[in-house]
Amino acid sequence: MxxxxxxxxxxxxxxxxxxxxxxxxxxxxxxxxxxxxxxxxxxxxxxxxxxxxxxxxxxxxxxxxxxxxxxxxxxxxxxxxxxxxxxxxxxxxxxxxxxxxxxxxxxxxxxxxxxxxxxSPALPPGGWALQGCYLDTTASPAFGSPVVHHTFDTNLDLIDQCVQYCAHIGYPYSGVENATDCQCSFGLNPGAQIRSEDECNSLCPLPPGAGSEFCGGFQRLMVYQFRPN
CATH class of the missing domain: 3.50.4 (Hepatocyte Growth Factor)
Incomplete structure (x- = not known):
């Protein structure tokens, strides 16, 4: 005014x-x-x-x-x-x-x-590509520091929730673990150990009528990388 x-x-x-x-x-x-x-x-x-x-x-x-x-x-x-x-x-x-x-x-x-x-630190428009299933333990973390952990009110469509959250805070790597944990990072740990995707076998629900999706596993992180348009 x-x-x-x-x-x-x-x-x-x-x-x-x-x-x-x-x-x-x-x-x-x-x-x-x-x-x-x-x-x-x-x-x-x-x-x-x-x-x-x-x-x-x-x-x-x-x-x-x-x-x-x-x-x-x-x-x-x-x-x-x-x-x-x-x-x-x-x-x-x-x-x-x-x-x-x-x-x-x-x-x-x-x-x-x-x-x-x-x-905002938010990433520009783009998409996310699956990088694989990685071992994720205290001794052998999948993501390099810093790592942001986030838990949502519901794990409905968890992968989409997680990649959107990571994009919003400006982190180009996103991962879901054990159908509950969302992680954001700037890259994989140099010693990250890839595992068979069969080990990322924890299920989380999709919207009604769409079934479910695999959302990592116990100490297994399903990793996605951002790619700008």
Whole structure:
């Protein structure tokens, strides 16, 4: 909202040095510490919402939950969610992003036509290819560090749930084990030991009428690798 009275805008404006560095959650990264926004907007397919508790972190959480890969804060109370960038935004001096966040006056949330832009680690569009069934024990882990383990509320269509989750957090290797455990990594352990796919024999259900699928096994990880389009 750009039509606030001048005295109200001035009351939010501070020196850039007065602000703390924001904590950005979910491994999102800062793409522009401060950029020039335009009436047609620099974020693609943008959805802009005003919040009384706006901060860079809360905006990122909201955009991530809504499935967007870009987030931006502007004019103190605006959270912008988008799917990408429209061209290459023009950088602006950090001092131009001088408006305090409505959710935390110690943090900056852009300025008048100035936006702070953040990007998700999510992988680009692509597909997943089965790599095989691997031994996975404490002594002989299939994935190299770091490994993210995740458990879903249900193991219905577990493989699809797992690859989507790993893609969302930016990990190009995904694996399911014993029909319950989803693992994400950046690659196989150099000593990973492949096993017969018959050993990945734990079943998990597919949607009604679709049967079931093999989702790894006991100490056996069924591994998939991401391949971009």
């Amino acid at each position: 750009k039509q606030l009275a001048l005295f109200a805008v001035t009351s939010f404006a501070l020196s850039a040095s007065a602000f703390n560095i924001p904590v950005i959650p979910l491994n999102w990264t800062t793409q522009y510490a401060c950029a020039v926004d335009v009436p047609s907007r620099v974020l693609a397919n943008v959805v802009t919402t005003q919040y009384t508790d706006n901060t860079p972190g809360s905006c990122v959480l909201r955009c991530d939950a809504a499935g967007f890969s870009y987030a931006g804060v502007e004019y103190s109370n605006e959270c912008h969610c988008g799917t990408g960038l429209v061209g290459t935004p023009a950088s602006a001096p950090v001092s131009d992003c001088n408006m305090a966040c409505t959710g935390d006056p110690n943090l900056s949330c852009g300025g008048s036509w100035r936006i702070q832009i953040y990007k």
